[in-house]
Amino acid sequence: MICPPPLVPLWVDFKVKLLTIGGKRLKLTIWDTAGQERFGTVTSSYYRGAHGIILVYDVTRRETFTNLLDIWAKEVQLYSTNPECIKILLGNKVDRENERAVTREEGLALAQEHKCLFLECSAKTKENVHQCFKDLTLKILEVPNFLENGSAVVKKQILEQKQVDPTPRSGGCCS
Template sequence: MSNIQAAAAAAAAAVPEITATFKLLLIGDSNVGKSSILLRFTDDHFLPPEETSATIGVDFKVKYLEVDSQRYKLTIWDTAGQERFRTLTSSYYRGAQGVILVYDVSSRESFDNLDTWFEELKTYCSGEDVVKMVIGNKIDKESERQVSRKEGAEYARKHRTLFLECSAKTKIGVQQAMEELVNKIVETPGLWRKSSPSKGTVYVNDVPSGIAGGCAC
């Protein structure tokens, strides 16, 4: 075995085995920054609004995250916020372990519309124990803020969900939000733990075959 092959084998052995695959969903009105949050978390990149386009249907990205020395594969689905795509995206709620409801802190309308998204979540999501998080995005636009942090936190408390504010533009809060969501899922083993017939490793809700990945940011 060459030195390069040996190094590659050692590197592969050092990577922890995947404990489980979690399906996460981003929902909310169009233009609240769902695609930007996804791109910031997975690629640590931000595209200015003038360089982005609305998500058509559903896109997804994959990210690996370690929690307490365990490695989890995240398939993160970014759904279209436009009404005409609702029937297309409804099927993607099924099997989700975590759902992030996003609003824009500088848009009162996007915050008020969270009620509609919660109703849709209740209608289409198959798991009653799915972990939910409300995120107020675009806190970099503080001078244009229409929804206070206190109001967002109270809304999340009323719906018994996690809550954070973030800015996909400046990175503030994005990583923390995803880590808190995944930690909560890990703490709820009944939501995802299914033993394999041959091993104890868990693989749930992987990307459906035939679906191409990529985020239309």
């Protein structure tokens, strides 16, 4: 069992993904806020200093796509302190094509409007999931500033998060 760091709020999932691109082994630190609107003041801190942001909607539920327009795209624009941050718009659940409520063309148009990469995937079948991380990472590696400052930005973000939620967690597997 992988336990999150002790000061990460309970509603945020924290993962480390190892990826090899061009013979280089890279470690991605992933903070999944899972669309927790009610914790917006805290989750907004995760945008600060981010090198990449993945915005996900469910292709079978139009309201998740609408929320991206109304809430998340605006939040990223408001809280992302990194002007070179790479964003990818990801339509999930393409394995349920017969239930589709958002067309691929609509997703692509939104991505272009917000200068995002675009991909559709299925978390269930794993179609394009690895490709999403690969595409995002390749774009991040094209930004010279990220290569120079790399981990310093992530460390600063973790320190800032500790200031937002200074109380240690109790219970769970890591207490």
